[in-house]
Amino acid sequence: MRYVDEFRDANLARTLSTQIAAVAEPGRHYKVMEVCGGHTHTIYKHGIEDHLPETIELVHGPGCPVCVIPMGRVDDGISIARRPGVIFTCFGDMMRVPGGDGSLLDAKAQGADVRFVYSPLDALKVARLNPEREVVFYAIGFETTAPSTALTLMRAKAEGLTNFSVMCNHVTIVPPLKALLESPDLRLDAFIGPGHVSTVIGCRPYEFIPADYGQPVVVAGFEPLDLLQAVYMIMLQLAEGRSEIENQYGRVVPWEGNLRALEVLQEVFELRPYFEWRGLGFISQSALKLSDAYRDFDAELRFDVPGVRVADPKACQCGEVLKGVIKPWECKVFGTACTPETPIGTCMVSSEGACAAYYNFGRFARSTARAGS
Amino acid sequence: MADLEDEVLARIERQRKLRPRWRDDRITMTHGAGGKATHTLVAGLFEPAFSNQALAQLTDAAFLDIDGARMAMTTDAFVVKPLRFPGGSIGELAVNGTVNDLSVSGARPVALSAAFIIEEGLDGDVLRAEVDAMAEAASRADVSIVTGDTKVVERGKADGMYIVTAGMGLRVHQEPLSGASIMPGDRILCSGPIGDHGTAIMLARGELELDADVQSDTAPLWPLARALMAAVGSSLRVMRDPTRGGVATVLNELASDANVGVVLDEAAVPVRPPVKGACEILGIDPMYVANEGRLLAVVAPEAAAHALEAMRNVPGGDGAALVGEVAAQPAGMVLVRTGFGGTRIMDMLIGDPLPRIC
Incomplete structure (x- = not known):
């Protein structure tokens, strides 16, 4: 398949693998964090660790949109979903996330009208087709998915839809990275930067990582060769004593990001003063809520949500x-x-x-x- | 550290081998998806409750010896939405699905029953078209529909119609084919491109705004099964049809039944480009997508070439390929050698990637 097979070529992988091993300093242990969950998925799905020397350890980061949702926010969603007349829409993964008392999938089995959609625009379509029902979209994701939620809201406003609202759980990538770098229990050597987040925000926001913490960042794509090449670029930087931001994913990521998408985000969202991240606790200015201009579409204002903080199960790490x-x-x-x-x-x-x-x-x-x- | 990791993994494997117990408070859609939740429901609730020797095998069809007659019996319910899709329809599926459960059990399909659950208000022409499709499929599979039942339910229920079929077949061999008989060294064959049916349904539902020319592969498997049995005889260990849960689920069941490792060569598994493309976009692995006219066979190593040739000579088997082999390790698991030169395991389906497909 074109544009896919080229990036999964086993011969090129073997070449890169040899080059990586050649620049690794004997006896040194490397810890490289892939920030993005999409990278974690690729690493396991294609068996990338088989191509790396054992001294290079890939550490999985916080960039999985579903993983960072705290239980209380799941419960808030379920409380809206259980209301009579509500059609509650979300991405498929989100349906299985356990809250304090079951998941959205459980709520569905108990009679709530929960539907999974592939895009917020699909949720808008459900709203148009069901004018007598309240249709809520449970928005999750980093800057990658936030623009599509924003565009959906702009369209809803333009159409004057009154039965559509969004429960916003969009988060931003830089604050948790700062929190990680400040964390005393983690020593990293470098970062594989998130690819699709960077198509929106560009590479500049990561400048503090090499500048303040002296660690290389290589923004990478999601095919297996992208990741191997990113690891190689990181290893070269470390071998040469450089710490810079490099863009391996130049075919998709512009250095300055997507200015139009950033404008749209500015218009539709504003920063929350703080937001709870699953397992990471409260991080200030790390999440988005709907701006005043869009408050009529804010599900948290339209419906009375409990907003209770639910502690993670003790055993959960x-x-x-x-x-x-x-x-x-x-x-x-x-x-x-x-x-x-x-x-x-x-x-x-x-x-x-x-x-x-x-x-x-x-x-x-x-x-x-x-x-x- | 690696030792500790291996210890944790070994503990998990022990836990996974325990008999599943069904403790869920409510039925969710995942219980019908053909993956782990379905397996837990069948092995943890139905099987212990109905407990008998024929059922305990949990094979595609039950083996019954009645006064010396070597019978096989099976049943299947069809709730697919939409009723018609590129390459087939619910009626054709209802016949082929049951015919195939018998065929892969090594039994020649003889007779079927058909029960219709019809929604009030269904267009008469829609019903007639499905009945015609069933008659045609039965004739093609050389099987008779000998009994049936009709129920009509209120408007808004049953999505037009549901069909339940049951089938009786006559086993060719005395000894039933069994997944437990596979052993290290055996080869795994696949009769053609995978993922066509599930992908066709997904696209036909029109919710994804994806356009691709994908047809369901629904077809009777008896000609393929018969040719394989005739060609390699007792070197044929087992045959399966990878329906819900796909190739991944079937291989996991085999690995677990025989406590062997199944090593799959990802690049050797045939997948049509439009199916590959649609799955790539949707983030679905074709290994988990349903098939309705494909056959997986495990054969002794020395019989593999002959078996492949026999399959390729049957219409519908021309795309047959050698896709993997059985190994001693990792026991009870399916290991995939990725096209990228790495390795990963492939577990049973969890959750429900696709809505009602059969």
């Missing part, structure tokens, strides 16, 4: 996984009490979550696999 402090399998409940069928934590739900990716794709002894080949 999603926070440490999200921060890259522990590996998924080091969590006490991984694979036993917490599995993709019966997740306790969010990291086990989304296909971009580190735990789900590891459980679904990586859960075998690599030594056995190598011996068997």
